Amino acid sequence: MNQIIFLITLLITLGVFAFSMRNLWYNFSLTRHEKVSDWGRRIVIMLKVAIAQTKIFRYPLAGIFHALVFWGFIVITLGSIEMVIDGLTGTERIMSSTGWFYNFVTASGDIMAYIIIISILIFTGRRLFLRIKRFYGIEMQPKSKYDALIALSIIMLLMLSLAGLNISYFQIHKMEYAGLYPVSALLAANTLEGFSIYELHFIHNFCWWSHILLIFLFANILPYSKHFHVFTSIPNVFLSRLKPLGYLKNMPSVTAEIKYMLYPETTEAPAETVAERYGVKEVNDVTWKNYLDSLACTECGRCTDNCPANITGKKLSPRKIFVDLRARMKEYSVGRKKMGETFEDGKTLLHSYITAEELWACTTCNACATECPVNINHPALILDMRRYLVLEESSAPSGLNAMFANIENNGAPWQYPPEDRLNWLSDLNK
Amino acid sequence: MEQQIQYSVPIMADLAASGKYPEYLFWVGCAGAFDARYKKVTVAFARLLNHANVDFAILGSEETCNGDPARRAGNEMLFQMQALKVIEILNQYQVKKIITCCPHCFNIFKNEYPDLGGHYEVIHHSQFLQELLDNGRLKVDKQVLKNQSLVYHDPCYLGRGNNIYEPAREVNNALGTTNVEMPRNRSKALCCGAGGAQMFKESEPGQKEVNVERTEEAIKTKAGIIATSCPFCMTMITDGLKFKGKEDEVKNYDIAELLYQAIFK
Numbered sequence: 211m212n213q214i215i216f217l218i219t220l221l222i223t224l225g226v227f228a229f230s231m232r233n234l235w236y237n238f239s240l241t242r243h244e245k246v247s248d249w250g251r252r253i254v255i256m257l258k259v260a261i262a263q264t265k266i267f268r269y270p271l272a273g274i275f276h277a278l279v280f281w282g283f284i285v286i287t288l289g290s291i292e293m294v295i296d297g298l299t300g301t302e303r304i305m306s307s308t309g310w311f312y313n314f315v316t317a318s319g320d321i322m323a324y325i326i327i328i329s330i331l332i333f334t335g336r337r338l339f340l341r342i343k344r345f346y347g348i349e350m351q352p353k354s355k356y357d358a359l360i361a362l363s364i365i366m367l368l369m370l371s372l373a374g375l376n377i378s379y380f381q382i383h384k385m386e387y388a389g390l391y392p393v394s395a396l397l398a399a400n401t402l403e404g405f406s407i408y409e410l411h412f413i414h415n416f417c418w419w420s421h422i423l424l425i426f427l428f429a430n431i432l433p434y435s436k437h438f439h440v441f442t443s444i445p446n447v448f449l450s451r452l453k454p455l456g457y458l459k460n461m462p463s464v465t466a467e468i469k470y471m472l473y474p475e476t477t478e479a480p481a482e483t484v485a486e487r488y489g490v491k492e493v494n495d496v497t498w499k500n501y502l503d504s505l506a507c508t509e510c511g512r513c514t515d516n517c518p519a520n521i522t523g524k525k526l527s528p529r530k531i532f533v534d535l536r537a538r539m540k541e542y543s544v545g546r547k548k549m550g551e552t553f554e555d556g557k558t559l560l561h562s563y564i565t566a567e568e569l570w571a572c573t574t575c576n577a578c579a580t581e582c583p584v585n586i587n588h589p590a591l592i593l594d595m596r597r598y599l600v601l602e603e604s605s606a607p608s609g610l611n612a613m614f615a616n617i618e619n620n621g622a623p624w625q626y627p628p629e630d631r632l633n634w635l636s637d638l639n640k
Numbered sequence: 641m642e643q644q645i646q647y648s649v650p651i652m653a654d655l656a657a658s659g660k661y662p663e664y665l666f667w668v669g670c671a672g673a674f675d676a677r678y679k680k681v682t683v684a685f686a687r688l689l690n691h692a693n694v695d696f697a698i699l700g701s702e703e704t705c706n707g708d709p710a711r712r713a714g715n716e717m718l719f720q721m722q723a724l725k726v727i728e729i730l731n732q733y734q735v736k737k738i739i740t741c742c743p744h745c746f747n748i749f750k751n752e753y754p755d756l757g758g759h760y761e762v763i764h765h766s767q768f769l770q771e772l773l774d775n776g777r778l779k780v781d782k783q784v785l786k787n788q789s790l791v792y793h794d795p796c797y798l799g800r801g802n803n804i805y806e807p808a809r810e811v812n813n814a815l816g817t818t819n820v821e822m823p824r825n826r827s828k829a830l831c832c833g834a835g836g837a838q839m840f841k842e843s844e845p846g847q848k849e850v851n852v853e854r855t856e857e858a859i860k861t862k863a864g865i866i867a868t869s870c871p872f873c874m875t876m877i878t879d880g881l882k883f884k885g886k887e888d889e890v891k892n893y894d895i896a897e898l899l900y901q902a903i904f905k
Contacts, residue, residue, distance in 0.1 A: 454747075
C-alpha cells in the first residue's frame with residue numbers, strides 16, 4: 211500500500227515537473243541559436259566555479275555559509291535518492307550494503323543537515339533583521355522577498371524532518387544500525403529517550419514522509435521561483451562563455467554586408483533572406499544562453515552591488531536586466547503560444563522593461579560578470595541592446611553620434627585630422 | 641643622468657619603402673596622438689623603446705581608429721568598417737606584433753580582430769615594460785622616486801577584461817616608491833567611469849560621477865602618485881583630482897612616465 215501511494219505521488223511530482231520543463235523548453239525554442247564547444251575546459255570551469263564555489267567566496271562570510279549549504283545538499287541528495295528507491299521497492303535503507311561509503315554518506319549528511327539548519331537561521335535572520343543594500347532595488351519586488359523566505363522555510367523544514375528521521379532511526383535501532391549519525395546520535399538521548407517503540411516508529415514514518423513530500427513540493431515550486439538556480443546554476447556555469455570578459459562577439463551579418471560594400475567585385479552579395487534583426491529588442495532576439503542566464507539568476511545582487519553606475523546612483527542595475535528578461539519571456543511566451551509569430555502586445559523587452567537610459571549608463575567594466583557566482587554575462591546582453599538602439603533605431607546619445615561622425619570623417623573619435631597624429635614627435639627630443 | 645641620445649621614431653611607410661619591416665608596431669592610439677596630457681605618455685614610452693633599442697615603428701598619419709569606441713557604443717557597422725581598413729593597413733606592413741599603451745586597443749586587437757581575420761601578438765605597454773625590466777634592457781635608479789608613495793588604479797580592459805593585473809605592479813615595484821593599494825583593487829577595482837564609450841558622452845543622471853568616487857578612494861590612501869596605465873583612466877582620474885581640488889598634492893602619472901622619470905632624472 212505504501213509503495214502504491216509513493217508511486218502515485220512520485221508520478222504526480224514528475225508529471226508536474228515535466229509540464230514545467232516543457233514550458234521552459236518552448237521558451238528556449240523562441241531564442242537564438244549559439245554554438246557550444248570546448249567540453250574539456252567546461253568541465254574544469256564547472257568543477258572550479260560551481261562545485262568548488264570559488265566565486266561565491268568573493269563575499270567571504272555569506273560565501274562560506276552558501277558553500278556549506280551547497281555541499282550539504284550534494285551529500286544529502288544521495289540520501290534522497292536512496293529514499294526514492296526505498297519508497298518504490300519497500301526496502302529500508304537499500305544503500306546500507308555499500309559499507310564504508312554508506313557510513314561516509316550518512317555521517318556527512320547528518321552533520322551537514324545541522325550545519326544547514328544553522329546556516330538557514332543565519333540567512334533568514336539576515337534577510338529579516340539586517341538591511342543588506344543589495345537585497346533592495348527597483349527590480350526587487352515583494353515577490354522576490356517572499357520567494358526567498360518561502361525557499362528558506364522549505365529548506366528549514368527539509369532539514370528538520372531529516373534530523374527527526376535520523377534521530378528516530380537511531381533511537382529505534384540503537385543496538386544495530388546502518389550508517390553513521392554522529393550528531394543525531396548525541397541528540398537522540400536528549401530528545402527521544404522514554405518514547406515507546408510505537409511512538410518512535412510513528413515519528414520515524416512521519417519524518418520520512420514529510421521529508422520526501424517536501425522534496426517533491428520544493429522541486430515543483432522551484433521552476434517558478436528565483437531559487438530555480440538550484441537546478442540551473444551548474445549547467446549555466448558549465449555552459450558559460452570561455453572567452454576573456456573583454457571579448458565582444460562579432461556580428462557576421464554586418465561583416466558580410468560591409469565586405470560586399472567595400473569589395474563588390476570579389477564578394478558574393480549577402481543572401482537575400484528575411485533580414486534578421488540587428489541586436490536585441492525582444493526576448494526572441496536573445497540567445498538561449500542569455501535566457502539560461504536569466505533562469506540561473508537567484509537575485510543575490512552581487513552584480514549590482516559592484517556596478518560603478520549603480521554605486522553612483524544611475525538607473526542601471528545589472529541584476530534587473532536578467533530579472534526583466536525572465537519576466538518578459540514569461541509574458542511573451544504565453545502570447546506567442548496563443549497567437550504565433552503575429553503576437554503583438556505593444557510591449558518589448560527593450561523600452562517597456564529595460565530603458566535606453568539604463569543601457570547607456572554601462573561602462574562595460576565587467577565588474578558584474580566578474581562577481582556573478584554563476585557566470586552570468588551581463589555586459590554582452592547590454593551591448594546587444596545598444597546594438598539594436600544604434601543599428602535599428604539610430605538612437606544614441608548626442609555625444610556618441612558626434613564620436614561616430616568624427617571616426618567616419620577623420621578616423622578618430624575626436625575632431626583632429628590624420629596629419630596631426632605625428633604632432634607628438636615634436637616633443638620627442640625636447 | 642642626462643642622456644645625449646637623439647630619440648627617433650620610425651614610420652612604417654618609410655621603412656617599408658626601403659624593404660624593412662620592424663619587429664613591433666607601436667600602436668599609438670587616438671588618445672596617444674591627440675590628447676594633450678596623454679601625448680606626454682606617448683613621448684615617454686617612445687623614449688623608453690629607444691633607450692632599450694627596440695626594433696619598432698609607428699603608422700603615423702596612416703593610423704586610424706580601430707573602431708573600439710564605435711563597437712562599445714553599439715555601432716557595429718562603423719566598427720567593422722574601421723577594423724577592415726586597419727587590418728588591410730596592418731597586412732600591408734606585415735605586422736605580427738603590436739604594442740599599445742591603450743587597454744581598449746589592446747583588447748580589441750587581441751580578442752576581437754581575429755573574428756575578422758586579423759591575427760596578431762598583442763602586448764600592452766605594462767607587459768612590455770615589465771619584460772624590458774626583467775631582462776635588464778631597462779635599469780632603474782631606485783633613489784629618484786624613493787620618497788614617493790604610489791597607488792595603482794587597474795584599467796578594466798586589462799584587469800577584468802583580460803586578467804592582467806600584475807605587470808603594471810611589477811613595473812611599479814621596480815620604481816623604488818612606497819606602493820599601496822586601494823581597498824577595491826585588481827578584480828575588485830572600481831572602473832574610472834570612461835569605458836564602454838562613456839568617455840565620449842555625458843553620464844546619465846545620478847548622485848555622483850564614477851571618476852569622483854574612484855578618485856576619492858585613491859586620495860584616501862594618502863599616496864602622492866596615482867599611477868594609471870590607460871589613457872581614459874588618466875583623463876578620468878586627472879579630472880577627478882581637479883574636481884576635488886587635489887591636483888597640487890596628488891599627481892596622476894602613467895606607469896611609463898614614472899619609469900622614464902626613475903631612469904632619467
